[in-house]
Amino acid sequence: MGTRLGQLVERLGGQLMGDANLEVDGIAPLADASASHISFLSNSKLRAQALQSQAAALIVSAADQAFISAGFSGALIVTNNPYVYFARAAQYFESLTALVPQPGVHASAVVAEDAQVAASAHIGARVVIESGAVIGENAVIDAGCYIGREAVIGAETHLFANVTFHAQCVIGQRGIIHSGAVIGTDGFGFANEGGVYIKIPQTGRVVIGDDVDIGANTTIDRGALADTIIEDGVKLDNQIQIGHNCHIGAHTAMAGCVGVAGSAKIGKYCTFGGAAMVLGHLTIVDKVHVGSGSMVSRSILEPGQYTGFYPLAKNSEWEKSAVIVRNLSTMRDKIRALEKTIKTLTNQDEKTL
Amino acid sequence: MGTRLGQLVERLGGQLMGDANLEVDGIAPLADASASHISFLSNSKLRAQALQSQAAALIVSAADQAFISAGFSGALIVTNNPYVYFARAAQYFESLTALVPQPGVHASAVVAEDAQVAASAHIGARVVIESGAVIGENAVIDAGCYIGREAVIGAETHLFANVTFHAQCVIGQRGIIHSGAVIGTDGFGFANEGGVYIKIPQTGRVVIGDDVDIGANTTIDRGALADTIIEDGVKLDNQIQIGHNCHIGAHTAMAGCVGVAGSAKIGKYCTFGGAAMVLGHLTIVDKVHVGSGSMVSRSILEPGQYTGFYPLAKNSEWEKSAVIVRNLSTMRDKIRALEKTIKTLTNQDEKTL
């Protein structure tokens, strides 16, 4: 039932040091692994812990290999990125036991006659698919999802239960949309006439590339006139809000509760910590990393790491510092006055000397 | 197939300067418009761009009219608020092509026998409507919505797919509720007995006026004893949380991810930037504008613009400033000491003179 280390290395690469016939049946952290597991050392600081691991085999970097092999009796798989190797091995073990959804349309689903559903796709219970929608090969649409008119779901893309995917929006291949996510609702666009808001129709789409993951209860608005664009490989965590006409570059990742206001243009390979917020109409270049809880209120035109949140303190200390922050301009004025006085004093002193 | 400019002006008002028989088939931004489009100049800073537009006609203000007509060869529609005119024109063009949902109840919907559903209303697939609920004329309840017991949905109100609208709550006419929104769950009310929370039943309702828009995955809690009130014309973006017993005044707008804690009373014509937060039991008067990412921790009794977020910086600079913020009271004490010393010095000097 297990997998031989030799098979694993044949499939995933890496250099095996040890018995190729040794069988393992799963992957576990260093401390939890038993003799039927492989484990991994992705951080050299954990070398000592690695030596104590009960795992049958360890995935290690070339840099750690000598140290570990001197003190660990099990097998080693040497690779240049043990954490990536762990991810791939975990995917492999999961694939052995994962239930594969059966192709076909559940009897309780409501599918428009002119929707195009690939024969290999799985359409779960209570799914609704509107007129003209296209569901690609091996796509999985779990129970309760809603697919709007003329929407397009790419091959091998998986919508978990209770996703809402609106009319004419598009997602590419191998994507994942988690439960409760809502793709393609109207953007928040109004003209104000004497205090009263007049709705601006939102006639653009949401266009999502390949290999994009979208978290639970995340919302992405359709564009006002043009489209909202999410490029390939973007990873969005839960409870994120993306406004209309945003453009998010390839392989950018955002942690939970991030908000991006309308028409923001975000580069590739960026990261956003949890609850970071981006105002509308800003530009953020490639490889910008914004810390958790930070508000981006101006464009960022230089790659790098940016942060802006008030440091936590005991409440009584925060109260003191917050009062001073509120009156910082007074403090600045006092310092200026002091500087002036001292200048006078110094000059006087010079004169008196 | 197009619309003549004369027809448009007859319907929407404004003063036409140019050929009333010219046909247009849509509206587009200045840079994207082609010869079959009208476009609009809502900001005088874009005058130069407007002159380059390929649009058949431009919507302009009286203030911009002279400048534009001197350099633009197409027609003009002169109006006092071009952006509002754009919104109305866009609504008009959208109405020409929008699919009108057919009246009637989908076969897969589950509607209680004693629910009152107007014959002109559209009830989509898989909708559930509980006992005693009332659905008004021309209301549209899209697929997968849940309408609780004795809830009331006003005429021409549109619930997009997968909205949850709980028992006894009410929404007026011409409202829009986007997918994933949840109206009328229990407020977060507990009494604490020795560390353990005892639930307080939430027996109030959510009562929503006319012309209210509610964004995707926004949640509004029902009141504890009295009702939660959302007045006419309020516009809520996505992922907003409104606590129990809040009262939000007419024509107030909130951008995405805003949170309002219980029993806050917010005035009319206010705006809240994205992720702004309002603590409970506060009062905010009319015409208060709170910036994005700002925490409102006290009542605001004067109209105006308010802000409070930590400015973003390169991470290394933020780390420096955050340490100083944490120790601001030390800095204040140093300044006080300096002031004292200088006072002594000055006095000394005076004496020595």
Added chain:
Amino acid sequence: MGTRLGQLVERLGGQLMGDANLEVDGIAPLADASASHISFLSNSKLRAQALQSQAAALIVSAADQAFISAGFSGALIVTNNPYVYFARAAQYFESLTALVPQPGVHASAVVAEDAQVAASAHIGARVVIESGAVIGENAVIDAGCYIGREAVIGAETHLFANVTFHAQCVIGQRGIIHSGAVIGTDGFGFANEGGVYIKIPQTGRVVIGDDVDIGANTTIDRGALADTIIEDGVKLDNQIQIGHNCHIGAHTAMAGCVGVAGSAKIGKYCTFGGAAMVLGHLTIVDKVHVGSGSMVSRSILEPGQYTGFYPLAKNSEWEKSAVIVRNLSTMRDKIRALEKTIKTLTNQDEKTL
């Protein structure tokens, strides 16, 4: 139809001063109560208001009893925690009129043959229950809920309409999950290979104790390898995000919009104000109270109250203070320079004396 005060006290405890045969039919705040209501005084500051109440009876503490009985003509119920007594009385009155969901499975529900559904449970319209799931005695699963494969819902637990509860996750007894909540989606776990994210399978579960309330549109991720744990009595408000492998201690409460990043370990009896954020892999001990809008970026190893948000100000004042905050290290350097100059001056002066 009413309840006699004597019956109420027999059921809920407390010492009755007044007519045990007096009938009341509900509970209301001091100002709203009429002669058929009881009301409660949970804050001594409201003593004067209590004397004006039209309520038939007041719930008061022993400390307030003498004052109130001197000026209030109705009955009193004396108890050590009037607010808890109010909660219990409100629960009692609600139980008199609440509709009890009928046992049984709605005809439109889709329940796997091998799911175990207690005969006393209520399964609403359009519910989907996957293979191997277990639904306990008197559980209520409202319309549109999705229960994944082998998930376990404890006895008397109530899922409101449109909850998504994923495979193998577990919730104990007497829990409440509000609409739109999503329990058990994949955590946000990736390995990065040259800028591209490789998904790490999330094979842990979410395991939730007894008496846990989970708010509308709240999301809780399943663990990566181990489980995400929510202990007994935890109360989570709406729109909260709990990352994978978090552990939240018993009787901890979080207000709306809170976010907790992965692997955070939070103690018992903690409270988190709205929109507070906790970074990943932190430890927070028991009885820590974090204020609204505060970012917890380091472990908190001492009980107490903690806060960290930028104080709100008029926008013009905030702009001034924000500029200074951005340049605080310059200000600190100026002060150091002043200190140095003054030291020199003072020494000089001493010398010149």
